Amino acid sequence: MRSSLPALCAVLLLPMPALAQPSAATIxxxxxxxxxxxxxxxxxxxxxxxxxxxxxxxxxxRGMAEVELGVPLSPxxxxxxxxxxxxxxxxxxxxxxxxGEVSLDAPAVRYLPEVALDPRITLRQLLSHTAGVSERDVVxxxxxxxxxxxxxxxxxxxxxxxxxxxxxxxxxxxxxxxILLAAVIEKVTGQSWDAAMRTRLFAPLGLADTAYxxxxxxxxxxxxxxxxxxxxxxxxxxxxxxxxxxxxxLHATAAxxxxxxxxxxxxxxxxxxxxxxxxxxxxxxxxxxERYGLGLYRWQVRGQDxxxxxxxxxxxxxxxxxxxxxxxxxVVLANNDGFDAQTLARRMAAIVIGKPYPLPAAGQALPAGxxxxxxxxxxxxxxxxxxxxxxxxxxxxxxxxxxxxxxxxGAGNIHFVPDELSxxxxxxxxxxxxxxxxxxxxxxxxxxxxxxxx
Numbered sequence: 001m002r003s004s005l006p007a008l009c010a011v012l013l014l015p016m017p018a019l020a021q022p023s024a025a026t027i028x029x030x031x032x033x034x035x036x037x038x039x040x041x042x043x044x045x046x047x048x049x050x051x052x053x054x055x056x057x058x059x060x061x062r063g064m065a066e067v068e069l070g071v072p073l074s075p076x077x078x079x080x081x082x083x084x085x086x087x088x089x090x091x092x093x094x095x096x097x098x099x100g101e102v103s104l105d106a107p108a109v110r111y112l113p114e115v116a117l118d119p120r121i122t123l124r125q126l127l128s129h130t131a132g133v134s135e136r137d138v139v140x141x142x143x144x145x146x147x148x149x150x151x152x153x154x155x156x157x158x159x160x161x162x163x164x165x166x167x168x169x170x171x172x173x174x175x176x177x178x179i180l181l182a183a184v185i186e187k188v189t190g191q192s193w194d195a196a197m198r199t200r201l202f203a204p205l206g207l208a209d210t211a212y213x214x215x216x217x218x219x220x221x222x223x224x225x226x227x228x229x230x231x232x233x234x235x236x237x238x239x240x241x242x243x244x245x246x247x248x249x250l251h252a253t254a255a256x257x258x259x260x261x262x263x264x265x266x267x268x269x270x271x272x273x274x275x276x277x278x279x280x281x282x283x284x285x286x287x288x289x290e291r292y293g294l295g296l297y298r299w300q301v302r303g304q305d306x307x308x309x310x311x312x313x314x315x316x317x318x319x320x321x322x323x324x325x326x327x328x329x330x331v332v333l334a335n336n337d338g339f340d341a342q343t344l345a346r347r348m349a350a351i352v353i354g355k356p357y358p359l360p361a362a363g364q365a366l367p368a369g370x371x372x373x374x375x376x377x378x379x380x381x382x383x384x385x386x387x388x389x390x391x392x393x394x395x396x397x398x399x400x401x402x403x404x405x406x407x408x409x410g411a412g413n414i415h416f417v418p419d420e421l422s423x424x425x426x427x428x429x430x431x432x433x434x435x436x437x438x439x440x441x442x443x444x445x446x447x448x449x450x451x452x453x454x
Contacts, residue, residue, distance in 0.1 A: 021326070022354045024057045030351040035062045037359050038344050038419060043233050044226040044336035045073045049254040050348055052328045054262060057352075059254070065223040065335065067233060075254060078222040079333040080213050080241070081318045082248045082311025084257070087264070088197055089181055089246040090127050090278050090295015094270045095200065097123075101188050104294075111184045115159045120167045123184065126177040127294040128282035130170065132163040133177040149242045151193065155183045171283050171292060178247035185246065193246050205263050213241045213251035222251065225315015228338035236315030236337060248313055254331040261308070261322050261329045279307045289442050300444045301346055302355040310342045319345035328352045343421055346442060357443055358409060360419050367408050370394060373426060377437045378450035385424070385437065385450060387414075396424070424450075 022030075027050060039045050045063010049056065061073035096102045102111065104124040108131075109117045118132075125131035141157055158176045165172065182193040189196045194212035202210050213219070215238075225236040241249045252260075263269050270278065279298050281291035291298045299306045304325050311318040319341040321330040330352065332345040350356050371389050378384035386397050395403035396414065405417045414424040414437075421443035426434045438447035 020354055021052075022351070027057050027351055030356050031058045031060070031348055033359060034344065034347045034351070034356075035060065038340075038347075039063045041072075043067060044228075044334070044339070046332055046334035046339060046341070046344065047073060047075050047077065047079070047254050048344070048348060049075065049258055049331040050328065050352060051258055051262075052326060052352070056258070058348075063335075067224070067226065073223065073335070076221065078209055078219055078251050078253055079318065079335060080225065080311075080313055080316040081250050081252050081257070081320075081333070082244075082313035082316055083175075084252075084309045084311045084318050084320050085244070085246060085248045085250040086178055086295045087278075087309045087320070088201055088250065088260075088295075089178055089185075090293075091264060091269050091274075092185060092197060092201060092246075093123060093127060093181060094274045094278055094294060096185075096188065098270065098274060102184065108180060108184065111187050112155070112180070115155055115180075115183070117159055117180070118163060118167065122167070123181070124282075124294065125167050126174075126181050129172060129174050129177060129292055130168055130282050131174065131177050132165040132167050132170070132172070133158065133174045133180065134161040134164045135174060135176050137161060144240060144243060146238075146240055147242075149240065151179065151183050151186060151245065154179050154243070154245075171286050171290075173292075175244060175247035179245055182246040194249075197250075201269070205259060205269070207252070207256045207259060210250060210252040210256045210260070212249055215241060219251065221253075223335045226336045227315065228336055233336075239314035244313070248311060252333075254333055257320050257331045257333075258329050261320060261331075265307070265322050265324070265329075287441065288446075289444065299442075301349045302353045302444070304353060306346075306349055308345075310345075312337055312341075317341040321345050321349050323349055323352060326352055340419065343419055343442075346421055357421055360407065360409075360415060360417070366392070366394065367412055369432075370408075373414075373434055375434075376453045379453065383439070383448055383450060385439075387437075 039062045041062055047061045050058040059075045061075045063073050065071045065073045065077055097104045105122050107119045108121050109119050121131045185193045185196050227234050227236045264275055278294040278296045280293045281298050289299050296307055306321045306323055308321040315337050317334045317337055317339045319332040330345050330348045332341045334341050347357055373387045374389050376386045381399050384399055388395050394406050396406050397403035406414050407417050422441050424437040424439050427436045429435050435452050437450045440447050
């Protein structure tokens with residue numbers, strides 16, 4: 001196993017006392033306001049849990065678990081957690097490496113010799129989405145159907161795909177790479193991937209409500225999943241949970257995810273060095289809000305590190321954040337795949353830090369001179385935006401994309417509708433002409449400057 005973070009970096013991941021921590025009453029007040037702004041109590045909803053250390057500061061549900069029956073959500077219900085599953089997979093492989101069962105820097109073919117994988121692909125690269133494993137088949141394949149899909153069948157398809165890029169040279173999110181890791185877990189442990197997780201992680205940590213979300217089993221407290229379609233609620237499309245496996249097939253409660261993050265961050269799963277290694281970005285060149293380690297993202301919220309994962313799968317959205325400087329955990333579980341769980345979790349994290357993001361103002365009028373914003377900003381197609389004014393409203397669009405409605409805050413910053421923390425700040429010259437837009441991804445700097453095009 002490759003050496004972990006230098007000692008200094010490991011120390012930086014340990015909890016440090018925060019300055020002027022907000023009271024539990026302040027946190028509850030601001031969290032209530034954020035939930036009320038984001039969730040219709042008559043529709044699908046979400047559970048939010050906020051803890052500092054082992055102390056739960058806020059735990060509340062809003063919305064419906066069963067909209068058709070009028071059954072409200074409760075904080076202890078079971079949700080699909082989608083890609084938060086990857087944090088368990090990452091910890092499993094790091095734990096196996098510490099035991100000498102695998103080497104993270106070894107080629108994956110060492111453990112899967114029967115699979116025609118590129119020999120340059122390592123377990124570490126699969127964990128960090130830097131292996132170049134493609135999500136798409138070159139030749140369309142028949143759908144898997146509703147029965148249990150064997151890992152071997154998925155691996156066969158994945159191995160037949162050409163690489164999306166040279167291993168180790170880029171980062172591109174790959175569920176397929178994590179399914180290859182399911183095959184490694186099964187080969188090395190001699191167990192199915194879910195049995196290995198149950199015996200090595202769930203049971204030892206007391207995660208009684210965390211498990212492979214098999215649709216054929218009756219799971220007490222499991223909520224229904226929905227989808228939002230232009231404001232109209234509908235039942236989520238049925239989905240075979242045996243397909244994503246180690247990439248996204250688990251369910252859990254908010255309380256179990258708190259137990260999981262506490263155990264992981266306190267070194268009870270992979271040790272302090274193992275957690276530091278999981279949290280270290282694989283590629284420093286990746287944008288600050290997209291940096292990924294071994295099954296964990298490392299973001300920034302109000303200038304602080306935030307370590308965790310998000311998830312989205314048919315009917316459900318989720319987010320799990322850990323703030324080392326605050327020793328605080330935030331969990332958001334929603335039963336609608338169109339719900340922005342990450343934005344709500346970021347809002348909750350900022351509340352814990354004591355620097356809450358301002359809530360969006362409904363029906364904010366266009367500021368004077370808004371028409372002067374119309375134009376194209378930035379020359380790179382990946383970041384360029386076009387601002388347009390029509391019928392008394394302003395939209396912002398990427399090249400070739402559908403224009404999105406925006407609103408303004410009191411400082412004149414441009415925000416997307418519905419709630420989105422990312423915003424643009426218009427920058428003017430001495431004559432008052434808008435010469436560029438500074439873009440703050442997810443409400444954080446450093447800004448990306450988009451110069452106005454002629």
